[in-house]
Amino acid sequence: DSGVTQTPKHLITATGQRVTLRCSPRSGDLSVYWYQQSLDQGLQFLIQYYNGEERAKGNILERFSAQQFPDLHSELNLSSLELGDSALYFCASSGLGTAGNTIYFGEGSWLTVV
Amino acid sequence: KNEVEQSPQNLTAQEGEFITINCSYSVGISALHWLQQHPGGGIVSLFMLSSGKKKHGRLIATINIQEKHSSLHITASHPRDSAVYICAVRWLNGNQFYFGTGTSLTVIP
Numbered sequence: 001d002s003g004v005t006q007t008p009k010h011l012i013t014a015t016g017q018r019v020t021l022r023c024s025p026r027s028g029d030l031s032v033y034w035y036q037q038s039l040d041q042g043l044q045f046l047i048q049y050y051n052g053e054e055r056a057k058g059n060i061l062e063r064f065s066a067q068q069f070p071d072l073h074s075e076l077n078l079s080s081l082e083l084g085d086s087a088l089y090f091c092a093s094s095g096l097g098t099a100g101n102t103i104y105f106g107e108g109s110w111l112t113v114v
Numbered sequence: 115k116n117e118v119e120q121s122p123q124n125l126t127a128q129e130g131e132f133i134t135i136n137c138s139y140s141v142g143i144s145a146l147h148w149l150q151q152h153p154g155g156g157i158v159s160l161f162m163l164s165s166g167k168k169k170h171g172r173l174i175a176t177i178n179i180q181e182k183h184s185s186l187h188i189t190a191s192h193p194r195d196s197a198v199y200i201c202a203v204r205w206l207n208g209n210q211f212y213f214g215t216g217t218s219l220t221v222i223p
Binding site for chain 2: 037041042045048056088090101105110
């Protein structure tokens, strides 16, 4: 158990809909990362939050947004969903300073858009 | 261009074989991880390296900071080692982790 909790584990939704994926980081970890893993691609970095503030942005679509709340949990919002958004979405967390060198992954949220 | 290059992309081995997976990266790093992803999706970190060599059971990871290269070795491979192995690096000047595209390993009994 990595200590990173993601919900829901599986989600099936229709095109055009909006979903929210939730992540609770490991206790004490201030950084939260979101990644997308499609069937034919490796892990793609979407966005990072550190203690409530956006720290880095990757290839995140404008239809996607995220935030990190004061209790450090994070949500990834995916809107106007398309078939190509079907993927496994991972959340990961890491600590401060050299503790930030260690990264822990949640089990992922499987999103299927039909 | 991917900042982290892994090879090979796919690897099939007979049970008992010695396996090597390679990772090269382009800039200075503060840490490198070897991650394992089994079918079903979960990702675990096998090793975190910033220098030298680490060993855990049949797995050995090495890193050469000057050459910007790391290898993951599996000795006496077993079918349960079948998984995707991913190299991930944390840049010295940033907080992000960058990932290789992964090596899909299949060990045949």
